[in-house]
Amino acid sequence: MNINRQWVLAKRPSGLVTKDNFTFTESPIPTPGEGEVLVRNLYLSFDPTQRGWMEDRESYLPPVGIGEPMRAGSVGQVTETRHPDFAVGDIVQTTGGWQDFVVVAPNQGPMGLSKLPAGVSPEMMLSVLGITGLTAYFGLLELGNPQPGETVLVSGAAGATGSVAGQIARIKGCKVVGIAGGAEKCAWLKNEAGFDDVIDYKNEDVNARIGATCPNKLDVYFDNVGGEILQAALNHINLNARVVLCGGISGYNATEPVPGPSNLMNLVTTRSRMEGFIILDYFPRAAEAIEDLLGWIASGELKYQVDLQEGFDNIPDTLQRLFTGQNLGKQLLKIADPV
Amino acid sequence: MNINRQWVLAKRPSGLVTKDNFTFTESPIPTPGEGEVLVRNLYLSFDPTQRGWMEDRESYLPPVGIGEPMRAGSVGQVTETRHPDFAVGDIVQTTGGWQDFVVVAPNQGPMGLSKLPAGVSPEMMLSVLGITGLTAYFGLLELGNPQPGETVLVSGAAGATGSVAGQIARIKGCKVVGIAGGAEKCAWLKNEAGFDDVIDYKNEDVNARIGATCPNKLDVYFDNVGGEILQAALNHINLNARVVLCGGISGYNATEPVPGPSNLMNLVTTRSRMEGFIILDYFPRAAEAIEDLLGWIASGELKYQVDLQEGFDNIPDTLQRLFTGQNLGKQLLKIADPV
Numbered sequence: 001m002n003i004n005r006q007w008v009l010a011k012r013p014s015g016l017v018t019k020d021n022f023t024f025t026e027s028p029i030p031t032p033g034e035g036e037v038l039v040r041n042l043y044l045s046f047d048p049t050q051r052g053w054m055e056d057r058e059s060y061l062p063p064v065g066i067g068e069p070m071r072a073g074s075v076g077q078v079t080e081t082r083h084p085d086f087a088v089g090d091i092v093q094t095t096g097g098w099q100d101f102v103v104v105a106p107n108q109g110p111m112g113l114s115k116l117p118a119g120v121s122p123e124m125m126l127s128v129l130g131i132t133g134l135t136a137y138f139g140l141l142e143l144g145n146p147q148p149g150e151t152v153l154v155s156g157a158a159g160a161t162g163s164v165a166g167q168i169a170r171i172k173g174c175k176v177v178g179i180a181g182g183a184e185k186c187a188w189l190k191n192e193a194g195f196d197d198v199i200d201y202k203n204e205d206v207n208a209r210i211g212a213t214c215p216n217k218l219d220v221y222f223d224n225v226g227g228e229i230l231q232a233a234l235n236h237i238n239l240n241a242r243v244v245l246c247g248g249i250s251g252y253n254a255t256e257p258v259p260g261p262s263n264l265m266n267l268v269t270t271r272s273r274m275e276g277f278i279i280l281d282y283f284p285r286a287a288e289a290i291e292d293l294l295g296w297i298a299s300g301e302l303k304y305q306v307d308l309q310e311g312f313d314n315i316p317d318t319l320q321r322l323f324t325g326q327n328l329g330k331q332l333l334k335i336a337d338p339v
Numbered sequence: 340m341n342i343n344r345q346w347v348l349a350k351r352p353s354g355l356v357t358k359d360n361f362t363f364t365e366s367p368i369p370t371p372g373e374g375e376v377l378v379r380n381l382y383l384s385f386d387p388t389q390r391g392w393m394e395d396r397e398s399y400l401p402p403v404g405i406g407e408p409m410r411a412g413s414v415g416q417v418t419e420t421r422h423p424d425f426a427v428g429d430i431v432q433t434t435g436g437w438q439d440f441v442v443v444a445p446n447q448g449p450m451g452l453s454k455l456p457a458g459v460s461p462e463m464m465l466s467v468l469g470i471t472g473l474t475a476y477f478g479l480l481e482l483g484n485p486q487p488g489e490t491v492l493v494s495g496a497a498g499a500t501g502s503v504a505g506q507i508a509r510i511k512g513c514k515v516v517g518i519a520g521g522a523e524k525c526a527w528l529k530n531e532a533g534f535d536d537v538i539d540y541k542n543e544d545v546n547a548r549i550g551a552t553c554p555n556k557l558d559v560y561f562d563n564v565g566g567e568i569l570q571a572a573l574n575h576i577n578l579n580a581r582v583v584l585c586g587g588i589s590g591y592n593a594t595e596p597v598p599g600p601s602n603l604m605n606l607v608t609t610r611s612r613m614e615g616f617i618i619l620d621y622f623p624r625a626a627e628a629i630e631d632l633l634g635w636i637a638s639g640e641l642k643y644q645v646d647l648q649e650g651f652d653n654i655p656d657t658l659q660r661l662f663t664g665q666n667l668g669k670q671l672l673k674i675a676d677p678v
Binding site for chain 2: 052059060226230231245246247248251257258259260261262263264265266267268269270271272273274275276277278281
């Protein structure tokens with residue numbers, strides 16, 4: 001059957017993303033041109049930054065157009081090839097989007113097109129070795145520059161990025177405290193991921209608990225959430241602290257602008273820095289990160305979790321899981337098995 | 340007469356500083372011990388950061404204690420010496436405070452004690468070559484790192500720090516836009532200080548005017564005010580912008596926490612940095628700054644203004660001038676002439 005199922009952007013969200021923002025549609029399977037391949041998506045990646053791609057505003061990538069398949073990272077299998085470096089059956093990483101099939105070329109789209117390294121599963125490629133793992137690696141090490149003995153606080157700590165960032169800080173000899181929502185996530189961070197301490201923002205006073213768990217103050221704060229938790233962290237920064245702005249999920253679904261921290265002057269009195277980054281800029285250096293990450297996984301120092309949903313029909317609902325905090329670890333969805 | 344007039348901190352401010360926060364008192368003139376000198380204050384420096392010193396909170400300097408003379412930078416004259424490097428009659432810079440006389444030693448207090456270089460007047464020492472000039476120099480060049488052809492926006496641009504920061508940016512080959520309050524300040528910036536463009540925040544839409552005057556966006560934003568103007572600037576930052584947090588005078592007299600910018604995520608999408616600093620950290624490098632600043636003054640490239648008040652009785656009112664925007668350029672007050 002010549003059918004390419006798609007979830008296309010139907011209307012831009014106001015507030016929380018719902019299934020109504022997307023429309024299910026069917027179109028013909030596209031045909032690759034010279035230098036292109038046809039990929040069947042097997043696994044889709046779900047990332048908080050996708051919320052921003054749905055907005056009609058200038059950002060680091062153009063907005064997804066109304067009527068276009070929702071943009072998403074993916075792992076798929078080559079089913080037709082007109083590029084000499086790719087053979088039918090190859091398992092590849094690309095920006096497949098919310099659809100069964102995509103035509104791509106190696107230098108096309110934010111993720112390009114690349115074969116998975118030997119021994120790397122799709123789940124691993126889209127989580128700890130993928131955008132979220134690389135984001136944790138370069139954000140923490142390049143911007144955070146953690147030194148042995150320093151204190152590192154991570155918000156969104158049970159998420160795909162935060163959990164890796166915190167563990168890398170631990171591996172680098174830092175004291176690491178994580179902020180996450182709920183007992184299950186906190187238990188995983190402490191018992192499996194080896195965080196020194198955890199703060200349950202749903203049940204604890206975050207500001208007081210940062211003070212209690214970080215008596216030497218924060219040298220690095222790796223922020224995935226923004227909002228009140230960013231403000232609480234800024235109350236406790238050390239001299240020459242580095243605040244790594246990775247994301248601000250607490251504000252992504254807001255319908256009104258969310259006020260920023262009222263204590264930015266703490267950056268002045270402590271001579272501290274707050275810096276943002278986009279992982280796309282570090283893609284040329286992905287190999288060095290992947291080598292380190294694979295090594296730490298092999299040695300048992302780095303744990304990761306995948307929350308794997310299944311079924312094409314469940315794609316829109318799966319995106320919502322990120323914003324309601326349902327996912328524990330990297331959110332993926334499997335569409336199909338490789339043949 | 341053995342009388343040392345003083346204005347001491349009587350109560351901590353809530354909101355705008357008023358004369359009621361201080362009490363006039365008279366005490367005996369202190370006597371220098373071994374290695375100390377007695378200095379008679381001639382000129383006092385007024386700086387927005389003094390507002391922070393009046394608060395009972397941890398910061399980069401301890402708070403001024405209730406009943407203590409208000410802390411202030413000063414230029415004075417040595418009237419009694421027990422230190423071999425200082426002679427009676429020397430004109431010196433120190434942290435003299437709001438009083439006629441102070442006993443100091445070279446390594447004591449945030450400013451230490453140093454003789455004025457030959458040919459440097461007290462007004463020059465306390466303005467363009469003093470804390471505000473050094474703040475502009477190191478904040479702009481070290482944190483802002485302006486490159487020729489880049490666009491630099493300065494708020495509080497007619498102030499003692501902002502006016503120097505903007506002119507250094509111009510000297511370094513940047514396009515410079517300043518934000519100030521009122522036609523007189525704006526005219527001085529454009530006609531005397533050579534700013535490329537000015538924005539009158541009291542009479543213009545700052546956000547719209549930044550967009551109109553900075554079509555290539557902001558590579559450096561040197562912020563002296565915080566609040567809504569910081570938010571407006573963040574709407575217009577370029578890729579890899581540097582936001583230099585120098586001060587936040589718009590919030591210094593607030594009685595409630597002032598919300599921060601709601602658009603901090605722009606730091607992420609543009610891969611930009613916001614950084615604070617305290618000029619005390621750069622005092623060991625003051626000589627290199629003073630050499631450059633003196634050269635630019637001599638060549639006519641760097642202009643500065645001093646708002647000189649007079650009279651011991653007027654000290655508390657003169658501090659208020661900073662927060663009501665009355666001063667044009669560096670705020671000083673003369674207590675006495677040298678003998």
